[in-house]
Amino acid sequence: MTGLFTFFRRNYTASNPPSVSKSSDPIRFGILGAANIGPDALFIPARTHAEVVIQAVAARDKAKAKQYADKHGIPVVLDSYEALIADPSIDVVYIALPNGLHFKWALAALENGKHVLLEKPSVSNAEEAELLFHSPLLNKPGAPLLLEAVHYNFHPTWRYFMSQISQADVVYASHTVLVPTGIIKPTDIRYNYALAGGAIMDIGSYGISALRAIFGAEPESCIECNMKPTVPPASKFCDAEYTAKLQFPNGAIGEIQGTYNTSWLKFRLPHIEVLHRGVEVQDDSLGPNQVKIRTRKVVFYGHMFATIYNRIDTEDTYEVRNKDDQQPIKKWTEKNYKSVHSFREIDLEQPGEFYWKSYRYQLEEFVNRIKGRSGNGIWVSADQSMAQMKAIDMVYEKSGFGVRPSHERPIS
Ligand SMILES: NC(=O)C1=CN([C@@H]2O[C@H](COP(=O)(O)OP(=O)(O)OC[C@H]3O[C@@H](n4cnc5c(N)ncnc54)[C@H](OP(=O)(O)O)[C@@H]3O)[C@@H](O)[C@H]2O)C=CC1
Numbered sequence: 132m133t134g135l136f137t138f139f140r141r142n143y144t145a146s147n148p149p150s151v152s153k154s155s156d157p158i159r160f161g162i163l164g165a166a167n168i169g170p171d172a173l174f175i176p177a178r179t180h181a182e183v184v185i186q187a188v189a190a191r192d193k194a195k196a197k198q199y200a201d202k203h204g205i206p207v208v209l210d211s212y213e214a215l216i217a218d219p220s221i222d223v224v225y226i227a228l229p230n231g232l233h234f235k236w237a238l239a240a241l242e243n244g245k246h247v248l249l250e251k252p253s254v255s256n257a258e259e260a261e262l263l264f265h266s267p268l269l270n271k272p273g274a275p276l277l278l279e280a281v282h283y284n285f286h287p288t289w290r291y292f293m294s295q296i297s298q299a300d301v302v303y304a305s306h307t308v309l310v311p312t313g314i315i316k317p318t319d320i321r322y323n324y325a326l327a328g329g330a331i332m333d334i335g336s337y338g339i340s341a342l343r344a345i346f347g348a349e350p351e352s353c354i355e356c357n358m359k360p361t362v363p364p365a366s367k368f369c370d371a372e373y374t375a376k377l378q379f380p381n382g383a384i385g386e387i388q389g390t391y392n393t394s395w396l397k398f399r400l401p402h403i404e405v406l407h408r409g410v411e412v413q414d415d416s417l418g419p420n421q422v423k424i425r426t427r428k429v430v431f432y433g434h435m436f437a438t439i440y441n442r443i444d445t446e447d448t449y450e451v452r453n454k455d456d457q458q459p460i461k462k463w464t465e466k467n468y469k470s471v472h473s474f475r476e477i478d479l480e481q482p483g484e485f486y487w488k489s490y491r492y493q494l495e496e497f498v499n500r501i502k503g504r505s506g507n508g509i510w511v512s513a514d515q516s517m518a519q520m521k522a523i524d525m526v527y528e529k530s531g532f533g534v535r536p537s538h539e540r541p542i543s
């Protein structure tokens with residue numbers, strides 16, 4: 132009962148957090164497009180941040196922008212995306228446009244001296260990522276800040292999960308996301324190849340970045356990949372379902388699986404499974420000819436939307452063996468599980484409340500960097516964003532569906 136109450140209280144407060152009064156010189160954000168993700172990823176988190184104000188929106192259709200502004204309490208509606216990135220009252224441009232437009236508008240905003248909070252995946256492909264993240268605009272004195280919003284990294288539960296993993300010992304990891312049928316409509320930007328859609332770009336990007344973090348390395352190759360488009364296909368190159376197997380250094384294997392078409396009966400929370408090789412552990416109570424081996428399995432439920440629910444199960448199997456013939460003497464398993472919603476729960480003195488979403492934790496660090504404060508050190512570097520797009524390209528190349536097109540490149 133207490134668990135259920137805590138669950139509802141946390142999720143209610145996450146969507147209805149207390150508003151704080153704003154500082155006298157806040158950072159002013161503008162959003163390009165009346166994006167569906169805007170409220171969750173930015174506007175609601177901004178309510179609890181004294182230094183952030185959502186100042187303006189621009190949409191392709193001004194009436195739509197006005198309606199959106201009214202609904203979300205955004206004071207200024209600008210005429211066009213161009214007008215927003217040029218507006219001197221805007222400090223940060225939040226880009227939650229279709230993936231295929233990220234490159235063009237991120238560059239345009241940076242050219243106008245704006246900081247950019249850029250939705251994941253950062254761009255359409257590795258070629259665009261190199262051009263964007265190596266742009267001289269980011270390397271001059273006083274250069275604006277660019278962050279790919281890989282929000283789950285910022286939530287304390289991800290920090291705890293990583294503390295349960297020994298990267299060098301991981302032999303296998305998998306990431307699964309099952310989205311029930313009907314949530315993603317055939318007209319969705321995710322099914323638009325020209326706009327760099329595809330399930331791997333979307334839910335699969337979480338899997339690829341999680342595997343890269345778990346192994347602490349880049350995939351060497353994609354060994355297998357199977358993709359299915361929607362039925363009937365919105366675009367024959369846009370995946371609605373995927374499985375892929377990636378080879379990581381030292382023979383380690385990472386698998387991702389995702390679909391927009393699971394039946395509600397088969398729905399499970401997004402989850403990650405990590406298996407470690409057996410490692411010797413010190414135990415002074417052992418006999419002189421004995422060795423103790425630990426094999427660890429970690430399962431993480433709900434990492435994509437950790438505030439709704441998250442749980443990390445750590446299962447250690449121990450075996451005491453005879454050193455000479457490796458014969459088992461004794462074997463047992465120890466399990467523990469933990470849910471984490473604030474840094475305090477993992478003994479770190481960092482800001483956060485039980486109801487903060489990953490987006491709110493991310494906003495905290497984004498503002499810290501703009502203000503030149505060290506924060507908690509969690510970040511998504513330019514190198515990580517570039518490596519991420521390389522890995523995504525690798526999977527699309529193997530699939531036969533092809534790398535997503537660069538912006539304004541003609542589509543056949
Ligand atoms: N971090 C996260 O948890 C999430 C991230 N995302 C990411 O955010 C981005 C936007 O996703 P989402 O909010 O679901 O997208 P939407 O379908 O809401 O589209 C966002 C905006 O794109 C604009 N747009 C510009 N050109 C086009 C075009 N040719 N066709 C369609 N729309 C266009 C529209 O703006 P206008 O109003 O001007 O017409 C629209 O409001 C994606 O990159 C996605 O991966 C999405 C969901 C969750």
Ligand SMILES: O=C1OC[C@@H](O)[C@H](O)[C@H]1O
Nearest residue numbers: 251310315321333334435
């Ligand atoms: O970023 C995202 O997270 C969750 C998904 O369901 C959604 O499609 C996506 O854009």
